[in-house]
Amino acid sequence: MPDNDPKNSGMSDGDFGQAYRGARKHEPRRKRAPAEITLSDLWPRPDFRAAALRGEVTPSIALLYMSVYDNLRRSPVTRPETDELTKGFWSRMYRSGVGFMRRAWETRQFHTADRLARAYRASQQSLAVSEGERQYATAATAKGRLSPNASPTDFPANIRMRIYSLEAMGWPEDPEIPDDARVGVMQVTPEKPVSGFSDGFYPALAITGTGRVVPIRHEPFASKAAAVRDATEELKRRNEVLQTRAGTPVLDYSRTGPNWREGQDVTEGMLLTAFRFKGLQFGKTVSATERQAFLNGLYDAAMDLCEVLQAPPIAASCVGRLGIGFGSQGRGAATGAAHFDREQWLMHLTKTRGGGALCHEFGHALDAMLLDALFDPDKLPPETYFLSDLMAEYYDPDGRYTMSSGVVGMLKKGRHPHTIKMMDSLFESLMFRRLKDSFYARSDDRDNDAGHAYWALPRELFARAFETFALDRMLAANVQNEFLVRHVDGYIRDRDSHTNSIYPQGYQRMDLAKYFGDVLKQLSYLEL
Helix, strand or coil: CCCCCCCCCCCCHHHEEECCCCCEEECCCCCCCCCCCCHHHHCCCCCHHHHHHCCCCCHHHHHHHHHHHHCECCCCCCCCCCCCCCCCHHHHHHHHHHHHHHHHHHHCCCCCHHHHHHHHHHHHHCCCCCHHHHHHCCHHHECCCCCCCCCCCCCCHHHHHHHHHHHHHCCCCCCCCCCCCCEEEEEECCCCCCCCCCCEEEEEEECCCCCCEEECCCCCECCHHHHHHHHHHHHHHHHHHHHHHCCCCCCCCCEECCCCCCCCCCCHHHHHHHHCCCEEEECCCCCHHHHHHHHHHHHHHHHHHHHHHCCCHHHHHCCCCCEEEECCCCCHHHHCCEEEECCCCEEEECCCCCCCCHHHHHHHHHHHHHHHHHECHHHCCCCCCCHHHHHHHCCCCCCCCCHHHHHHHHECCCCCHHHHHCCHHHHHHHHCCCCCCCHHHHHHHHHHHHCCCCCCCHHHHHHHHHHHHHHHHHHHCCCEECCCCCCHHHHHCCCCHHHHCCCCCHHHHHHHHHHHHHHHHHHCCCCC
16 A cells, blocks of 8 residues: 655645645645635535525526626636736735625625626726726636636626526426526527527527537527427436436446555545645535545545556646545536536546546546646637647648647747647547548537537547546556446447447557557656
C-alpha cells in the first residue's frame, strides 16, 4: 500500500484547506487568497421549485432567480488584478454581487429580468473606483469566459430556453420536468434566425457543455402550445430511456488487479494526500457505508488509472486540479450518469447511474488540462475550454494543413511548438471522416439519427477514445475495474459492433492507442 503519511510525501498539515464542505484540499504552489470563498458559502442554493409550490413566489419569478443562480460563477475570478483594478477587486466584487442577488431573491424585490439586470449593474458599478473596475464590476460574478460588461443576467441560450418553456411544460408541479431540463422550446424568427430552419416554434435540445440549443424537429409547429406538448413528451421519453438503459450503480462493480490497499479501508485524508484531489463532495443521501465503499473504490480506480498512464499518483487529480463529487447533485435519472464541471474542476458521479464513468470524465478533465497547461487564455477563441474543441476548429478534411499550424500561435510563452505538433496525429484520427466506418463517421451517424449533436462533439470523441485506450491497457495487464471503466466492452464484443459502435474500432483503435501513448509520454516532460 502506498505511503500516505504527509510527512513522507513532502507535504505538511498546512498544505490542506477547505475545498468543499467537509473536504480538504491540497493548495497549489501559486498564491491564493487565504480563505477562498464559493457560491455555496455566500448563498446556499435555494429550493426554487419548493418556493413556487408553496406559493411564496410565482413560477416565473422562481425561474428567473433559479436561472440567475445557475449563471453565477461558482467561485471568484483567480486572475491577478491589473493596474486598473484595486487589490482584492475580484473577491470583493464577487461577494457584493452574490450578496445582491441573494437579497433580491429573499426580499422578492425585482420581478422582471430587465429590472433585476439594471439594479444589479447599478449596484455593482457604484462600488467601482475606475473605468476598468466598472467594466468588470458585473463580470466578476458571471459564469463562463471573463469579458467586459458580462453579467449573470446575460443568459446563454440553454437557460433562456428554460425560462421560455419550463412553466408551460408543467414546472414546478410536474416532478418529471427537472429544474435543468435539456429539452424545451425555442422560437425561430427573422430577428433570431437559425440556418436551415423556417420561422416557427420548435422542440429543442441544449447541447451539453456548450450553452447552445438546436431544434430536434425539422418542421416547425404553428403555436408554442403545440411545440410545448411535443417537447414535454420528448423530455419524458428521454428520461425513461436514461432510467431503463443508461448507467449502472457506482458501487455495483467488479475488479481484479493489484491489492493496492492491502484490504484496508482508506480515509478521506489518506486519499487526498496520496492523489492530491482538490476535495471530496458527498450528497446528503450517501450513507456512511456507501461513503466508505466509494473511498475504497476511488482509491483503487485512481491507482489503476495511474498504472495505465504510467504516471505518479498525482496524475489522477490532473496535478491537484480535480475534485470529486458522489451523489451530491441529485436528479441522476434526468441529468446523466456523470459530469465534468470545467468551471469548478469537479467530476461528479451519480449514485445510481455513474458506474464506470470515472475514466470518461477523467478524459474530459485531461482534455481541459492540456488546454489549460499549453495555451494562453487571452489568445484563445471565446468559449474554448477543451483542447479537442480548439483543434477541431482547425481540422481540414482535405489534409491541406495540420491542426497545429492553426493553433501554435496561441501557445503560452515558453511552450515549444513541438509539444502541440506531436498531438496532430491523435486529433487527426479523432476527426477523420473520409471512411464510412471511421470513429467520427459512426458517431456522426448516431447524431443524425437522433436529430441533435452529441456523440460527434470533439470533446466526446476524445473522452470515449481515452476510456477505450485505458480499457485496452488494463486488459493487456490482466486488470479489470468496472468502477473506472465499463460499458465499452458491450459495444465491441457483438458481431455488429464494428459498424454500430460509438467507440474506436479496428485499425483506428490501435492507432489511437499509440497516439495516446505518445501524448502521455510527452506530458511527463511538461511542468504542469
